[in-house]
Amino acid sequence: MNRIVPFFLFGLLFLNCINKTKTETKPNILFIAVDDLRNELGVYGSMVKSPNMDALANKGSLFTNHYVQVPTCGASRHALLTGYRPWKPVHLSNRALEKELSDKREDSIPETFIHRFKQEGYHTVGIGKISHSADGLVYGYEEEPSQKRELPQSWSELVFNPGKWKTGWNAFFAYADGENRQSLKKQVKPYEMGNVSDEGYPDGLTTQLAILKLRELKNQGKPFFMGVGFFKPHLPFNAPKQYWDLYERDSIQLSENPNIPENINQSSLHSSGEFNQYALGEEKASLEQSVSEAYARKLKHAYYASISYIDAQIGKITKELDALGLAENTIIVIWGDHGWHLGDQRVWGKHTLFESALKSTLIINSPFEKHLGKRIENVVETVDIYPTLAALSGIKINHKIDGESLTPYMESNQRLPSKAAYSYFKQGISMRTERYRLTKYFRKEEPTLELYDYANDPFETENIASEKSDVLNDMLPLLDKGDTGLYNSN
Numbered sequence: 001m002n003r004i005v006p007f008f009l010f011g012l013l014f015l016n017c018i019n020k021t022k023t024e025t026k027p028n029i030l031f032i033a034v035d036d037l038r039n040e041l042g043v044y045g046s047m048v049k050s051p052n053m054d055a056l057a058n059k060g061s062l063f064t065n066h067y068v069q070v071p072t073c074g075a076s077r078h079a080l081l082t083g084y085r086p087w088k089p090v091h092l093s094n095r096a097l098e099k100e101l102s103d104k105r106e107d108s109i110p111e112t113f114i115h116r117f118k119q120e121g122y123h124t125v126g127i128g129k130i131s132h133s134a135d136g137l138v139y140g141y142e143e144e145p146s147q148k149r150e151l152p153q154s155w156s157e158l159v160f161n162p163g164k165w166k167t168g169w170n171a172f173f174a175y176a177d178g179e180n181r182q183s184l185k186k187q188v189k190p191y192e193m194g195n196v197s198d199e200g201y202p203d204g205l206t207t208q209l210a211i212l213k214l215r216e217l218k219n220q221g222k223p224f225f226m227g228v229g230f231f232k233p234h235l236p237f238n239a240p241k242q243y244w245d246l247y248e249r250d251s252i253q254l255s256e257n258p259n260i261p262e263n264i265n266q267s268s269l270h271s272s273g274e275f276n277q278y279a280l281g282e283e284k285a286s287l288e289q290s291v292s293e294a295y296a297r298k299l300k301h302a303y304y305a306s307i308s309y310i311d312a313q314i315g316k317i318t319k320e321l322d323a324l325g326l327a328e329n330t331i332i333v334i335w336g337d338h339g340w341h342l343g344d345q346r347v348w349g350k351h352t353l354f355e356s357a358l359k360s361t362l363i364i365n366s367p368f369e370k371h372l373g374k375r376i377e378n379v380v381e382t383v384d385i386y387p388t389l390a391a392l393s394g395i396k397i398n399h400k401i402d403g404e405s406l407t408p409y410m411e412s413n414q415r416l417p418s419k420a421a422y423s424y425f426k427q428g429i430s431m432r433t434e435r436y437r438l439t440k441y442f443r444k445e446e447p448t449l450e451l452y453d454y455a456n457d458p459f460e461t462e463n464i465a466s467e468k469s470d471v472l473n474d475m476l477p478l479l480d481k482g483d484t485g486l487y488n489s490n
Helices: 004-024 051-059 073-082 096-101 113-119 168-172 202-218 293-323 382-392 407-411 469-481
Strands: 028-034 061-067 123-128 157-159 191-194 224-230 237-240 330-336 362-365 374-381 421-425 428-432 436-441 449-453
Touching: 028 293, 051 293, 051 330, 051 362, 061 421, 073 096, 073 113, 073 382, 113 123, 113 224, 113 382, 123 202, 157 202, 168 202, 191 293, 202 224, 202 293, 224 293, 237 293, 293 330, 330 382, 374 382, 374 407, 374 421, 382 407, 428 469, 436 469, 449 469
Parallel strands: 028 224, 028 330, 061 374, 123 157, 123 224, 191 237
Antiparallel strands: 061 362, 330 362, 421 428, 428 436, 436 449
């Protein structure tokens, strides 16, 4: 009997060590950024065919009311990566990360949450567009790539395969024949149905590279953070023909809010300048007149095909994650860097403070049982992603940021109170609550206040600020809490 006790105690000690090792094992992070992806997935109720992202959302945590800080690529990513709302004009620019971080030396505050993970022993790999640059390097659209990183401290490895397009920015605006928007002097259509395989466009090459890197990382013996940045559905809406073939164009619905809202100044919108750069498009978009119904359907068809193309790439990556036995300890995030007007308010593009431009996809697929199968309708914002991933990974944040962890929403089986989400652009601050959006513009053009009631007007057809002084009195102090001094900054 005396001999059995030490063996029994040894067994308990051994099991305790195993449990402790499991507890202390850091989860891997697979962070997937999808450019211009609004809430346009099957799981959100769209007709878009997105089975792979839908599966991740249904198994994990789907956020149905996620809002970005800034409705433009580089500035939205600056908020994501730093956890800060914009507080000076450069933070509204696509060059925010380049200007703020590319020349910055390492100090006590990590440059991004990726850097913070790297400090905690993670091997960090960047593939594609995670910061603003298409390949993470600082250079102009028509310049040769430099060796200067947009995020000098964040990546253990920064890799990209531009294929026959030769540079990241050429690949970003790629057409199937190896040309790009720059080389063709913008004499291009804003869409293309390519008779090519998935690898006939750059996002297919990014997928191949991500799969190869996962195989390397499996045997590395340390947790990893892999960022994969897909280009589509950003303009041009180019995708292989097989994804166009998923849709019957006549069944594609037109925008439910195609007209300019009542009681606003048109300076709150824009004339679709980015879209109209594609000089061979059949029609130009303007605030004066909507594009034809036939052309609107063609453009939405192209946008939907581009999403389905990316969904297939994500499916290939997650299938490999499963095959390698990595899925059980990997958190997968899918994030759209902002929304996109598909003819809504007569706009084709982002760059507004309306719902279509600010609301985007957010899925957090955590392997932990308490996070499974959650559909979270609370209002959340992009700056919340930084503290959420830190909390899920047991990593402390030693400086103040603006976001709040979303883990309480992911772990609760009851509806928790929502907070407000703040967005900034066009000399304005916009605040989204569960029922309302209040936008305040710092401009001469009247009106400078816009209020939308989603309970009665879900498509933002009428600004009711002049009729709802009681609501304004309640909301303006809360909106002022989001005033970072941005429009007072020099």
